Amino acid sequence: MFAVHVGNPFTSNSRREERDRKIMENHQNERAQRDATRAAAWQSTARQDEYKRGMQGGNTGGKSTLADRAKYQFEADSEDDEMENEIDNNLDQLHGAAKRLNALGRAMGQEVDTQNEHIDRITRKTDKVDDQIAMNRARLDRIH
Secondary structure, three states, rough: OOOOOOOOOOOOHHHHHHHHHHHHHHHHHHHHHHHHHHHHHHHHHHHHHHHHHHHHOOOOOOOOOOOHHOOOOOOOOOOHHHHHHHHHHHHHHEEEEEEEEHHHHHHHHHHHHHHHHHHHHHHHHHHHHHHHHHHHHHHHHHHH
């Protein structure tokens, strides 16, 4: 008439120790994941700082000499020299801007790849939690 569940006193200690061991393993795994997340955030910030420092680097473009430019000038006078200097300056600025854009694009691509890895890891964790919720829901449904 009454169903009473009585645990085996000889195995209760081993069950309790196994449960405690699983709790500790879970806690240690979660701590390792938190540490990995913090390290990833630090690395992301460090990468951004490195890219910013790289973007501020000096211009290493070489200037052409007046003798080199003279062979392309129609009339080698001071007005043409000024125009050539302006063209060289503009080309140097364009080159610098193109280098910065290239470096920025590469940095963004690397950062997106790294962030996608983090998103995949988070997705795996949420899938695991979702599966656990579904299992617990099924267990609760069996109780009713």
